Structure formats: structure tokens, C-alpha cells
Amino acid sequence: MVRVLAFLVGLFFSGMLLLSFIWGGVAFVSEPPVPTAEKEFHKHPEKAGFSFEGPFGKYDRAQLQRGFQVYSEVCAACHSLHQVAFRSLADLGYNEAEIKAIAAARQVPAVDPNTGEATTREGAPADKFPLVYPNNVAAAAANNNAIPPDLSLIAKARHDGANYVYSLLSGYQDQPAELVRKFPDAKTGEGLHYNPYFANLNLAMAPPLVMDGQVTYGEGQPKPTIDQMAKDVSAFLMWTAEPKMEARKSTGIAVVIFLLFATVLAYMSYQNIWANKKH
Amino acid sequence: MSFPWAEHYTPKNPVMKWVDERLPLPRLVYNAVGAGYPVPRNLNYFWNFGVLAGVALTIQLVTGIVLAMHYAANAGVAFDSVEHIMRDVNSGWLMRYAHANGASFFFIVVYLHIFRGLYYGSYKAPREMVWLLGVVIFLLMMATAFMGYVLPWGQMSFWGAQVITGLFAAIPVVGEPIQVWLLGGFAPGNAALNRFFSLHYLLPFVIAGVIILHIWALHIPGSSNPTGVEVKGPQDTVPFHPYYTAKDGFGLGVFLILLALMVFFAPNALGHPDNYIPANPLSTPAHIVPEWYFWPFYAILRAFTMDLVIPFTGIVLIPAKLLGVMAMFASILLLFFLPWIDTSPVRSGNYRPLFKKFWWLLILDVLVLGYCGGAPAEEPWVMISQIASAYYFAHFLIILPIIASIERPLPLPGSITEAVLAKGKFEGEQSAPPGMGSDTQPTGAA
Numbered sequence A: 001m002v003r004v005l006a007f008l009v010g011l012f013f014s015g016m017l018l019l020s021f022i023w024g025g026v027a028f029v030s031e032p033p034v035p036t037a038e039k040e041f042h043k044h045p046e047k048a049g050f051s052f053e054g055p056f057g058k059y060d061r062a063q064l065q066r067g068f069q070v071y072s073e074v075c076a077a078c079h080s081l082h083q084v085a086f087r088s089l090a091d092l093g094y095n096e097a098e099i100k101a102i103a104a105a106r107q108v109p110a111v112d113p114n115t116g117e118a119t120t121r122e123g124a125p126a127d128k129f130p131l132v133y134p135n136n137v138a139a140a141a142a143n144n145n146a147i148p149p150d151l152s153l154i155a156k157a158r159h160d161g162a163n164y165v166y167s168l169l170s171g172y173q174d175q176p177a178e179l180v181r182k183f184p185d186a187k188t189g190e191g192l193h194y195n196p197y198f199a200n201l202n203l204a205m206a207p208p209l210v211m212d213g214q215v216t217y218g219e220g221q222p223k224p225t226i227d228q229m230a231k232d233v234s235a236f237l238m239w240t241a242e243p244k245m246e247a248r249k250s251t252g253i254a255v256v257i258f259l260l261f262a263t264v265l266a267y268m269s270y271q272n273i274w275a276n277k278k279h
Numbered sequence B: 001m002s003f004p005w006a007e008h009y010t011p012k013n014p015v016m017k018w019v020d021e022r023l024p025l026p027r028l029v030y031n032a033v034g035a036g037y038p039v040p041r042n043l044n045y046f047w048n049f050g051v052l053a054g055v056a057l058t059i060q061l062v063t064g065i066v067l068a069m070h071y072a073a074n075a076g077v078a079f080d081s082v083e084h085i086m087r088d089v090n091s092g093w094l095m096r097y098a099h100a101n102g103a104s105f106f107f108i109v110v111y112l113h114i115f116r117g118l119y120y121g122s123y124k125a126p127r128e129m130v131w132l133l134g135v136v137i138f139l140l141m142m143a144t145a146f147m148g149y150v151l152p153w154g155q156m157s158f159w160g161a162q163v164i165t166g167l168f169a170a171i172p173v174v175g176e177p178i179q180v181w182l183l184g185g186f187a188p189g190n191a192a193l194n195r196f197f198s199l200h201y202l203l204p205f206v207i208a209g210v211i212i213l214h215i216w217a218l219h220i221p222g223s224s225n226p227t228g229v230e231v232k233g234p235q236d237t238v239p240f241h242p243y244y245t246a247k248d249g250f251g252l253g254v255f256l257i258l259l260a261l262m263v264f265f266a267p268n269a270l271g272h273p274d275n276y277i278p279a280n281p282l283s284t285p286a287h288i289v290p291e292w293y294f295w296p297f298y299a300i301l302r303a304f305t306m307d308l309v310i311p312f313t314g315i316v317l318i319p320a321k322l323l324g325v326m327a328m329f330a331s332i333l334l335l336f337f338l339p340w341i342d343t344s345p346v347r348s349g350n351y352r353p354l355f356k357k358f359w360w361l362l363i364l365d366v367l368v369l370g371y372c373g374g375a376p377a378e379e380p381w382v383m384i385s386q387i388a389s390a391y392y393f394a395h396f397l398i399i400l401p402i403i404a405s406i407e408r409p410l411p412l413p414g415s416i417t418e419a420v421l422a423k424g425k426f427e428g429e430q431s432a433p434p435g436m437g438s439d440t441q442p443t444g445a446a
Helices: A002-030 A037-041 A061-073 A086-092 A096-104 A136-142 A161-170 A177-182 A226-241 A245-273 B014-022 B025-033 B045-070 B078-087 B092-119 B128-150 B155-168 B175-183 B190-219 B240-265 B292-303 B320-341 B353-374 B381-406 B416-427
Strands: A107-111 A118-122 B038-040 B237-239 B308-310 B315-318
Touching: A002 B320, A002 B381, A037 A177, A061 A086, A061 A226, A086 A096, A161 A226, A245 B092, A245 B240, B014 B025, B025 B190, B025 B240, B038 B240, B045 B078, B045 B092, B045 B190, B045 B240, B078 B092, B092 B128, B092 B240, B092 B292, B092 B353, B128 B155, B128 B190, B128 B292, B128 B320, B155 B175, B155 B190, B155 B320, B175 B190, B237 B240, B292 B320, B292 B353, B292 B381, B315 B320, B320 B381, B353 B381
Parallel strands: none
Antiparallel strands: A107 A118, B038 B237, B308 B315
């Protein structure tokens, strides 16, 4: 009885699936899927070659500081970093006085101790980076209806995130004539900017890095080309997304070495115990 | 329970003697996973995965309890509280990455455990109850994992909760009220997040309870083995401790190395980047996908693209979505009936040449389904998953009973010991560690 019912249920599901398959196949042949501009012109991120890649990779402190400079002078006008506390900038190699100065240069929300009204005060190391806009409505109103995302986690919120940020920032270009010819409807709209690394090819953000030397780097640092600035700020945003990466990797190496040793011992004791027992 | 030649517990330490006389807990442990449990001597590495699943559950419980101390189950702050764990809690990143990857490894070892059971016929008499309880554990794991994935309240959390509870909305008439009841609202929100957290904390302990029943049921007939021939006498068994504790210790080392490699060097490889974007009810992700361990079932769900209609009338009997939901639940629930569907008296796939071929086909089929489930719902993936889903149901519900009736099994060895000694003759005195390679050659039966 069980087998008869099972047979019928199996026949029903498999039958429906095969019918769906035939139906889908007919539809696929009669109306093949139309190619889209996104499918043909979207590019995967270029490899920037970061110092933190691989199991032994570490952050380059000087690069993180340059990236922080690019963030502060360019991105911070619209993008917040609200998961990051000023105190954690110590990871980048800043000392206490420098961190205090960085925090104090920014206004954070506060309550007036005399009147109880909302006000602002200078930031302290324990504060997090303040929001740029008080809420999403204000953010959208100021940016042609597009909300600039918080960047704290952006390098983990996209596939191949650090390379993605680098490619996006250095990848703005004019829309290829071939694209407009093949897909006239996909012409980049008013207020949008063509970028093959963006999922739907057109994003609201205007190219933020427009010329070499836009940010002035300190002595002994590489030349601030668009490519270099894009790479530096991408490295910085990887750090904001994964500040514990170095501790994670160094712990991991110790853990794996310990486990390898323990596993060899476990294997030897297994062999020893079973030595006289055929199995 | 157990075999007559099982070793008896005799406490050497006076404290243990005192405890054992008043509460025979030491005796219980000794008989369950100690020297008092005789186990077939020929188990291969595929018998490691039960213990590993237990270890994986323990890792989840320990890391989960620590995470719950720092997590806040409130839709307004849940996402930020996870980032607080990642940045400000001492070793919080380790707890969270171990918990997230630990869930994946729990599923990996449980899937291997299940497919071992399928190959060696561990679901057959007299071990049906062990199998049934195992399927219950699997269902509880799926519910727990799904609710855990909602807790970080990222984009995939939110939309996953929306899609999965939306499956219930496909049920005619009562479906939508059921979805609203499950979520505590019309869309995932604070009510849903709170109850999911509560249940996510509860269910692992329910799983632990069912595992105790699973092991209890296992100890009535004793463990199965790669030959599928039952234990005939003391020469066929070895005490669980130290023989299998030692072997499981080695397996555990390998398991922990692989887990550590993921946790420390690729902690986000198995997750979806969208879950680092805070939940936003106004923005639907381009591709909503569950975690990888649900992909085969997700592929079955999406494979149904055609309504069941009465021809030429246009009357829809069952809409495609409901068919998909029915099939997805059926794909797991059919496992409950497996002991009575596969009627072959031979347990082990080693002695079932035809069954063995189809078992490999099933492995391939589930891998294909998994790939399709993770891919976007476009051609050719939908059509491939339709064929693969059709095979999945056909394998369990149609092909297995047919194999059982037409197959001519190879001759079985007279006993476990006979099989072991015959194998030794072929491989010399220093026999290789048992594994799939040596065991798939049924030399013992020749």
C-alpha cells in the first residue's frame, strides 16, 4: 500500500515536472530570452592587488591612512560610516592626540545640558562617525532621490567588495556607442552616470574621483592618481568592514598549526589502538 | 539493550562507585559511548559523521549562547548589535564566524551522515526508528537554521523570511491567515524577529533531546556496518571505547581543521553579501537565495512552473506555486517512508550492483539541484532543475522499489569477521585504513 501510494505520488510530481520542462522548452525555443544591456555590458570587478589578500595578507597602514584621507575629503560629503568609532582609528596607526583631533573636527548629536534641546558637540574618540543626513528622506532629497549608502560594510556587502569599490570608482566612462546602438532604450538617463561595474550599468553617484591630485598626499607617498586614490579608499573600506581581519588570520594560523599537530597525534593513537585488530 | 558479551561497568574509583549506586549515570555513559557498547569492528570513515554532527551541535550551542548575551532581538537594533559583536565584543568576531560557518558544517556532516545511511541501508529493519528520528532531527535543523539566518536582520534575512513564510500563503483559503499568524504581521517585522529568536534558542535543545532518542534507538539493535550483515558474535565487535573514540578523535581533528580554515580564512565565503545590507522592506534584492544547504530544496520549489489545469477548460486545480510548496515538503517527508519503500532485504550498497549505480546518480542529482537552487531563476537552470527534481522523486518513489524487485544482489559474507579476514588476504597484513575505496570492492563476498 505504501509503495502504491509512493508510486502514484512519484508519478504525479515527476510527471508535472516533465510537463513543465516540455512547456518551458517550447517557450524557450519559440520566445528565446531577450538579451539585455546589463547582461552584455556588465563587467566583473578588476583585481586591484591588495596587500591584505591571502591567508598571510595584512593591511598596509600608510595605505589605510591615505584611504581615510580620500574618504574624509571626498566620500564623507555624502556617505556616512556609522558603524565605525573614532577610537578604532588607532588600528590605522594614529596616536591618541591625532584621534582626538579627528573626532573633534566632526559634530555629533547631543543634548543641551541646560535646556534639554537637541544640539551638537565636538566628537570624542568614543563616538562613532556621525550620520551625514538626519534620515533617509533628507538623504534622498539632497541627492536627486538616491540614498547614498553607509559605507561601513560596503566592502562585505558586494561580491568581491574591495575590488568592486576600486573598479567602480575608477571605472566611470562614456556609454559605449555599441550599447546605445543595440539597446536604444538603455541609454543612460538624465542625472545618471554610466559605469560597467554597477549592476544595472547606470548609477546616480557622479564620478567622485575626477582628476589626479584631487587629494594631496603627504611626503613620501605615491602620486594621488585616480587609480591610486580608488585603490587606497577601497583598502580603507575593507578595513572599516573587517577591522579584526589581522587578528583573525594570525589566530587562524596558530589554531590550524595546533590542530594539525593534534590530528597527527590522534591518527597515531588510532593506529596504535587498532594495531592488532583487523578491520 | 546491547549484546550479552558487552563489558560491564565496574567503578574503580570509590567516588564513582558511590555515585553509580545512587544515580547510575556513569553506567549509562559507559554503556552508551564507552567500553560497554560493542560496535562492529569493520566501520569505515563514513561512520564518523554521527559523532561529528554531535560535536557540530555542541559548537553551535556554545557559540550561540555567547552570541545571545550580546545580540538584541529588536528590528531597530538587531543589525547594529551584530556589528557590535563583530567590532566591540572580545572575540565576538570569532563567536559569530564560528556560529555561521558552524551551521554550514553541521549541515555538511549531517548530509554525509544521511547519504551514508542511504548507501548502507541503515534505514532498514531493525533500525527504522533510528532513521525516523534522524529525519525529525533534520527537519528541526532546517527550521532552526532558517530562523537563525533571519536574526542579523540583513536584506537576505528579511526577504528570506518573507519568501519562506510566503510558502504557507500558497495553501488555499487558510494560507494567508497562516502567514500572518506565523509572522505576527503582514510582513516580517519586530514580532517575527522576536519569535524567531525565541524559537531559534529553543529548538537546538529540542534537537539535543531527539538526538538522545536517536542514540537510544540505535543502541537497541546496535550500529550497522558496511557489510550490512548483522553482528553474530563477540569476534565481530570491538568496544566503542577505546576503538571508536580513537578513530572519532582523528575524524574530529580533520573536521576541526576544515572548519578552522573557513572560520579564519574565508569566513564570509558561504554567506551572501546582501546580508551585510540592513533589512529594507522597500528594496527587493535582485536574487533572493537561501543559505547553500537549502539550495536543492529551493530548486525543487522553483521547478514547478505550470499550473495543474483541467485540459481545455482553463480551470486551475493546483497553481504552480502550491505544487512547488507541496513538492518541497514532500521531498523531505518522503524520507519517513523510505524503510517501507525500499524492500530489498540486502542493506549494504556494496552487495547491490544496480542500487549502487542509482545511488551515485542520486548524489549527482542532488548536487545539480543544489547548483540550480543557488543560480538565478533563469534558463537553463529552471529546465535543468525540472529534470533533476523529476529524477529526485522518481528515484525514491518509483526506482527504489523496482530495483528491489529486479536486482540480483551479490552473495553476502557469512559474518563481519569473515569479510574482514577475507579483505586482509587481498590487501596483505598491513591493511589500509578503511574507506570508501576499499569497502566498495566487495572482496569479502567473492
